[in-house]
Amino acid sequence: MHVLKKIRNNLESSKIQNKTSTGRYLVHNGKCITWDHWEACYRFNFQSGFSIHRKLTEEHINLTPATKMRNNLAIEVLNKDMLYLMRSYQATLKNPENLASSIEILEQTSELVDIFCCRNRPISSQEDKRFDILQKALSYFSSWEDAVEKSVMLVPSKNLMTMETRTDLNSSLMGFISLCKNMLNGKNSINPGYLSSDIVENLFGQQRGVRNGLNNNPTLAQYGPSNTAIILGQCTVSNKSNSTNKASFFTATTPCPLNTTRNKSQRATRRGIRL
Numbered sequence: 001m002h003v004l005k006k007i008r009n010n011l012e013s014s015k016i017q018n019k020t021s022t023g024r025y026l027v028h029n030g031k032c033i034t035w036d037h038w039e040a041c042y043r044f045n046f047q048s049g050f051s052i053h054r055k056l057t058e059e060h061i062n063l064t065p066a067t068k069m070r071n072n073l074a075i076e077v078l079n080k081d082m083l084y085l086m087r088s089y090q091a092t093l094k095n096p097e098n099l100a101s102s103i104e105i106l107e108q109t110s111e112l113v114d115i116f117c118c119r120n121r122p123i124s125s126q127e128d129k130r131f132d133i134l135q136k137a138l139s140y141f142s143s144w145e146d147a148v149e150k151s152v153m154l155v156p157s158k159n160l161m162t163m164e165t166r167t168d169l170n171s172s173l174m175g176f177i178s179l180c181k182n183m184l185n186g187k188n189s190i191n192p193g194y195l196s197s198d199i200v201e202n203l204f205g206q207q208r209g210v211r212n213g214l215n216n217n218p219t220l221a222q223y224g225p226s227n228t229a230i231i232l233g234q235c236t237v238s239n240k241s242n243s244t245n246k247a248s249f250f251t252a253t254t255p256c257p258l259n260t261t262r263n264k265s266q267r268a269t270r271r272g273i274r275l
Contacts, residue, residue, distance in 0.1 A: 007109060108136075
């Protein structure tokens with residue numbers, strides 16, 4: 001999810017006017033990939049009165065700092081519905097090749113969305129065809145990066161997605177493929193729809209909030225105590241566990257016994273003995 005949001009944010013920052021000015025201007029195979037194409041598709045989506053992409057709204061196109069954090073808004077501009085809409089819009093243009101590169105990247109992202117955002121299709125075999133799709137996506141982004149870096153007319157910092165996005169994308173796809181190769185042995189299955197880096201991001205966010213602030217390189221003396229404080233401050237019961245309705249939340253700062261039911265029964269027994 002996080003990588004898909006990063007891809008969407010890179011697309012959103014790529015504008016046609018940035019071709020002759022500062023700012024990101026994505027180029028692949030000689031054709032630009034700009035957010036203007038998505039904006040044009042959004043307008044085309046409602047021209048006939050019947051929307052092709054039924055979930056597409058203004059929130060998807062005109063992003064704010066808050067809406068940039070919503071996973072569904074990123075998924076729905078990178079999925080197969082968006083790909084179909086852009087192909088439909090391309091068919092109405094006098095120069096349809098202008099959208100060629102935007103459609104190419106949507107072909108890759110729509111497959112990633114289909115694999116990692118569906119929770120009903122676990123992978124149970126290393127012969128699964130989805131591995132070929134992931135390898136194809138890796139090859140696409142790697143070849144794009146190589147072509148821009150070798151070009152004398154293009155600049156990676158302007159005509160490519162950010163280095164962080166490319167690194168995260170490669171590590172996520174390669175890491176998932178390696179995980180499946182190591183864990184799938186004929187008995188196990190892995191559901192890509194349940195994989196998430198949110199818990200790691202949450203830890204980093206708390207690290208900044210507890211002590212380190214904007215310090216990107218905390219020392220061991222700074223990192224250790226703050227990490228201990230985060231661990232002790234976590235709840236021992238998860239909202240997603242099957243004991244949520246019965247167990248009570250407890251943190252290191254909660255002034256109460258761990259097992260109140262047992263303590264009450266012990267007190268009742270003692271009182272009975274005294275009587």
